[in-house]
Amino acid sequence: MRLVVDLNRCEGYAQCAFLAPDVFTMHGDEALMYDPMPDDALCEHVLRAAEACPVRPITVEGLNGAPIMAEAGVSRVG
Template structure:
């Protein structure tokens, strides 16, 4: 799995950091840092975080779980 965050689109709502804190971390109020290649064991958290992004700044590529609720 590979994650790409459009940092120009990201507005710092931090929903991703709440849902996948091992992958996304806010530094200050606007700076997002993230692991672009988290392990497959985090795929459910990452997919939930990407879906929760209000501005859809997170793209997930590669093999991921297909049944996220």
């Protein structure tokens, strides 16, 4: 799994850091730090974190570069 966060769009809501603290952390009020290649075991947490963000700056990709989507709590490659 690969993550890309558009830090120009991120507004520091910190929902990602709350839902996937092993992957996303806030430094200060607005600076987001993240692991661009988190362990696949964290996939469900990462997908929930990406979906929870109101501005949607987080892109989650599989190793083949295809986006990973969350639907009804089950992840799938789309």
